[in-house]
Amino acid sequence: MKPDAAVNRRVVLAARPRGSPTPRDFRLDEAAVPTPAEGQVLLRTLYLSLDPYMRQVMDEIPPVYAPSVPLGDPMAGGTVNRVVASRHPRFRAGDLVLGRAGWQDYALSDGQDLVPLGALTQPSLALGVLGMPAFTAYVGLLDIGRPQRGETVVVAAASGGVGAVVGQLARLKGARVVGIAGGADKCRYAVEELGFDVCLDRRDPRLAEHLAAACPNGIDIYFENVGGAVFEAVLPLLNVGARVPVCGLISHYNEETPPAGPNLLPGVMTAVLQKRITVQGLVILDHYADRFDAFFRDMGEWVAAGQVKLREDVVDGLENAPTALIGLLQGRNFGKLVVRVADV
Amino acid sequence: MKPDAAVNRRVVLAARPRGSPTPRDFRLDEAAVPTPAEGQVLLRTLYLSLDPYMRQVMDEIPPVYAPSVPLGDPMAGGTVNRVVASRHPRFRAGDLVLGRAGWQDYALSDGQDLVPLGALTQPSLALGVLGMPAFTAYVGLLDIGRPQRGETVVVAAASGGVGAVVGQLARLKGARVVGIAGGADKCRYAVEELGFDVCLDRRDPRLAEHLAAACPNGIDIYFENVGGAVFEAVLPLLNVGARVPVCGLISHYNEETPPAGPNLLPGVMTAVLQKRITVQGLVILDHYADRFDAFFRDMGEWVAAGQVKLREDVVDGLENAPTALIGLLQGRNFGKLVVRVADV
Numbered sequence: 001m002k003p004d005a006a007v008n009r010r011v012v013l014a015a016r017p018r019g020s021p022t023p024r025d026f027r028l029d030e031a032a033v034p035t036p037a038e039g040q041v042l043l044r045t046l047y048l049s050l051d052p053y054m055r056q057v058m059d060e061i062p063p064v065y066a067p068s069v070p071l072g073d074p075m076a077g078g079t080v081n082r083v084v085a086s087r088h089p090r091f092r093a094g095d096l097v098l099g100r101a102g103w104q105d106y107a108l109s110d111g112q113d114l115v116p117l118g119a120l121t122q123p124s125l126a127l128g129v130l131g132m133p134a135f136t137a138y139v140g141l142l143d144i145g146r147p148q149r150g151e152t153v154v155v156a157a158a159s160g161g162v163g164a165v166v167g168q169l170a171r172l173k174g175a176r177v178v179g180i181a182g183g184a185d186k187c188r189y190a191v192e193e194l195g196f197d198v199c200l201d202r203r204d205p206r207l208a209e210h211l212a213a214a215c216p217n218g219i220d221i222y223f224e225n226v227g228g229a230v231f232e233a234v235l236p237l238l239n240v241g242a243r244v245p246v247c248g249l250i251s252h253y254n255e256e257t258p259p260a261g262p263n264l265l266p267g268v269m270t271a272v273l274q275k276r277i278t279v280q281g282l283v284i285l286d287h288y289a290d291r292f293d294a295f296f297r298d299m300g301e302w303v304a305a306g307q308v309k310l311r312e313d314v315v316d317g318l319e320n321a322p323t324a325l326i327g328l329l330q331g332r333n334f335g336k337l338v339v340r341v342a343d344v
Numbered sequence: 345m346k347p348d349a350a351v352n353r354r355v356v357l358a359a360r361p362r363g364s365p366t367p368r369d370f371r372l373d374e375a376a377v378p379t380p381a382e383g384q385v386l387l388r389t390l391y392l393s394l395d396p397y398m399r400q401v402m403d404e405i406p407p408v409y410a411p412s413v414p415l416g417d418p419m420a421g422g423t424v425n426r427v428v429a430s431r432h433p434r435f436r437a438g439d440l441v442l443g444r445a446g447w448q449d450y451a452l453s454d455g456q457d458l459v460p461l462g463a464l465t466q467p468s469l470a471l472g473v474l475g476m477p478a479f480t481a482y483v484g485l486l487d488i489g490r491p492q493r494g495e496t497v498v499v500a501a502a503s504g505g506v507g508a509v510v511g512q513l514a515r516l517k518g519a520r521v522v523g524i525a526g527g528a529d530k531c532r533y534a535v536e537e538l539g540f541d542v543c544l545d546r547r548d549p550r551l552a553e554h555l556a557a558a559c560p561n562g563i564d565i566y567f568e569n570v571g572g573a574v575f576e577a578v579l580p581l582l583n584v585g586a587r588v589p590v591c592g593l594i595s596h597y598n599e600e601t602p603p604a605g606p607n608l609l610p611g612v613m614t615a616v617l618q619k620r621i622t623v624q625g626l627v628i629l630d631h632y633a634d635r636f637d638a639f640f641r642d643m644g645e646w647v648a649a650g651q652v653k654l655r656e657d658v659v660d661g662l663e664n665a666p667t668a669l670i671g672l673l674q675g676r677n678f679g680k681l682v683v684r685v686a687d688v
Contacts, residue, residue: 056618064584065618227613240408246617252610261605266596268609269571272625273590274400274409279623281616 008033010074011103011321017058020254020329025058026075026322033106040108041091043081045101048318048339049127050077050325051161052225055253065283075103075321078132079341080123081114091116098126103321105341128336129303129310130296133161136247136284138295140223141166142173143287144245144280149174151220152239154211156230158199159186161310161336162247166223167196168308175221178214180207180230182331189311189334208233218242224279227251232264235271244279254329311335352377354418355447355665361402364598364673369402370419370666377450385435385458387425387443387451392662392683393471394421394669395505396569399597409627419447419665422476423685424467425458435460442470447665449685472680473647473654474640477505480591480628482639484567485510486517487631488589488624493518495564498555500574502543503530505654505680506591510567511540512652519565522558524551524574526675533655533678552577562586568623571595576608579615588623598673655679 007030014027036042053066057076060068069076079102083095088111091097098115101107117126128134140162147153153170157163158179167177167190179190179199187199198214200207211233218239224231228251238244271277302308313335315324321339328337351374358371380386397410401420404412413420423446427439432455435441442459445451461470472478484506491497497514501507502523511521511534523534523543531543542558544551555577562583568575572595582588615621646652657679659668665683672681 062618224613227610231609231613246613249610249613249617252614255610258606258608258611261607262602263605263607263609264602265575265608265612266571266593266599267602268612269568269575269590269593269623270596272623273593274406274625274627276625276627276630278625279613279616281618281620281622283618283620286620 006033007031008104008106009318010105011318012072012074013058013069014071016060016071017055017254019256021055021058021322021326023322023326028319034108036085036087036108038087040110041083041088041114042085043079043097043099043101043107043109044084045079045081045105045107045318045341046343047080047124047127048077048101048103048321048341049079049132050315050321050328050333050337050339051133052248052250052253052328054325055250055329066285074107076100077102078127079107080117080126081107096120096123098131103318105318124312124314124338124340125303127338128161128312129165129308130299132284133336134165134299134308134310135287135292135295136282137162137165137169137223138299139284139287139291140245140247140282141169141221143291144278144282145170145221145223145243147173147175147221150176152176152178152215152217153221153223154178154180154215154219154234155223156180156202156226157250157331158190158194158196159311159335160225160333162225163223164190164194164310164335165308168194168302170221171195172302172307176217178211178219180211180226186334193311194309202230212237221245223247225250235268238271238275238277240275242275242277244277246279246281247284250329313337315339317341350377351375352448352450353662354449355662356416356418357402357413358415360404360415361399361598363600365399365402365666365670367666367670372663378452380429380431380452382431384452384454385427385432386429387423387441387445387453388428389423389425389445389449389451389662389685390687391424391468391471392421392445392447392665392685393423393476394659394665394672394677394681394683395477396592396594396597396672398669399594399673410629420444421446422471423451424461424470425451440464440467442475447662449662468656468658468682468684469647471682472505472656473509473652474643476628477680478509478643478652478654479631479636479639480626481506481509481513481567482643483628483631483635484589484591484626485513485565487635488622488626489514489565489567489587491517491519491565494520496520496522496559496561497565497567498522498524498559498563498578499567500524500546500570501594501675502534502538502540503655503678504569506569507567508534508538508654508679509652512538512646514565515539515541516646516651520561522555522563524555524570530678537655538653546574556581565589567591569594579612582615582619582621584619586619586621588621590623590625591628594673657681659683661685
């Protein structure tokens with residue numbers, strides 16, 4: 001599918017979802033390709049990253065987290081772009097950059113949100129193992145989780161963009177890694193390809209029992225990116241001094257009201273007290289200034305050495321992004337989900 | 345009331361409480377005064393500290409927190425003691441010590457759990473403003489909360505042993521302090537005597553609304569020692585980067601099963617994520633080796649300078665300890681609760 005070069009196709013937010021998003025919450029429209037002013041560049045989107053946090057910015061949420069997408073605006077999202085035209089001194093036509101162009105073919109930028117990608121041979125990596133999801137894993141696991149040799153680390157969505165990297169980094173640090181993923185294929189991949197010690201199927205009705213068996217020494221770090229039943233299975237296994245970086249809660253994003261009881265909060269707070277647990281929220285946007293350079297250097301070495309890898313799940317065509325995001329929220333992706341919007 | 349010197353009166357745990365403890369869960373019995381072996385001292389209890397955590401050790405709880413009191417054993421508790429007889433090289437008869445003799449007139453010790461108190465003129469202070477409650481406030485507020493000038497700190501049980509010290513330390517660090525306490529007398533005391541900026545009545549049905557009005561810049565530190573409705577009122581006001589040291593949950597100690605819904609846990613975890621909140625459990629026993637000396641030096645100076653004070657609520661007679669603890673769990677004490685067991 002080759003879009004008309006004179007038209008900017010955009011997927012805009014048509015309605016705020018009630019519960020799970022549906023295709024009707026999105027609308028594909030067309031606008032004129034914008035013209036850069038002095039100090040701006042015109043970007044062509046090559047790859048669009050789809051990530052669980054996108055469900056949150058479809059809602060009206062506190063401005064502290066990330067800006068809500070206004071109704072009628074293009075959906076927000078990280079992108080790999082080619083500079084098509086530049087009136088900015090730091091960029092030239094043809095440059096490959098990491099940007100935040102959102103769900104559209106073309107966008108303008110003043111350059112402040114752009115990171116030059118040089119001659120990265122596989123540019124979509126900048127959205128995955130060298131980008132935001134892996135950076136989230138890096139800061140959440142290493143800075144908040146602080147894994148020690150011989151400790152036990154548990155992470156869900158184990159074949160996804162964040163979870164897969166959490167598990168591999170924890171292994172690099174000498175921890176035992178127990179993953180949780182949706183289905184036998186993803187679990188096999190986590191163990192055989194990513195080196196997890198164990199991976200359990202989240203749909204197994206005996207998940208709590210199997211998790212206890214897989215963690216004979218308890219759990220020292222639970223990297224929280226899903227919430228819900230997984231957290232409930234983890235809670236009784238947490239050790240004294242356990243750390244719980246909270247980087248996502250995908251199982252709750254479609255909830256409209258507090259779920260029915262019982263109220264689990266007092267029990268969780270009692271465990272936090274009695275076991276001296278640290279629960280800490282992480283929004284990766286906070287850490288680019290301080291930690292991205294260290295991440296990019298370290299992860300570049302680990303990827304080059306084959307110590308960390310990340311499967312990509314590539315969807316073709318901007319018009320398929322809504323369906324792909326809806327599937328991501330249901331766990332239908334297998335690996336880091338990206339949309340190929342145009343050829344490099 | 346002058347107990348027979350040849351008899352060791354003990355308040356033992358007669359039954360594990362179902363919900364709120366009742367007098368029938370305790371039993372006053374008498375035993376022989378024990379005789380110290382080589383390396384032991386015989387302690388006479390002068391003051392017994394009553395603290396909310398005692399409700400927890402009446403239950404069968406995870407051994408990671410504190411040992412459960414076995415049925416038929418004397419209730420556990422921190423004490424100020426006079427050494428009556430010593431076969432230990434470091435102690436002499438007549439020495440005043442801080443110990444853990446529990447709810448009884450006499451106890452043996454091998455000296456390892458004893459802290460010499462020298463000639464402390466008001467020895468009960470070692471159970472309050474120079475002891476465990478104030479040490480909990482010191483570590484929880486300063487090490488976990490880390491108050492900065494101009495930040496807003498909220499603490500409940502504001503006239504109690506921990507809360508009163510939290511508020512005064514936060515003021516010393518230049519923070520705005522909003523207390524919550526049970527009733528007008530305690531609130532007036534927190535503001536007029538302890539220097540809190542505001543203190544709200546926890547029984548006020550409009551507590552959440554008044555708390556929001558009292559915290560126009562949100563809440564940076566919530567020192568959690570109560571749980572329940574106070575935490576629910578605090579949650580929407582927490583700022584980005586807020587810290588929540590969890591030192592106690594008195595409102596939940598008498599609960600037997602998870603309370604009815606809705607389930608507030610997902611909403612709390614969402615706030616932790618979106619606002620990058622840190623929730624960290626604190627058990628003060630962990631910190632004596634590292635931090636007690638600094639606490640004792642700092643707090644001694646602040647107390648001597650009149651910058652920190654703590655009202656004592658003194659109950660006379662070991663036999664009245666059960667009723668006093670039951671009252672403490674209902675908020676009937678006013679200040680740090682201690683039992684005077686014998687004259688100094």
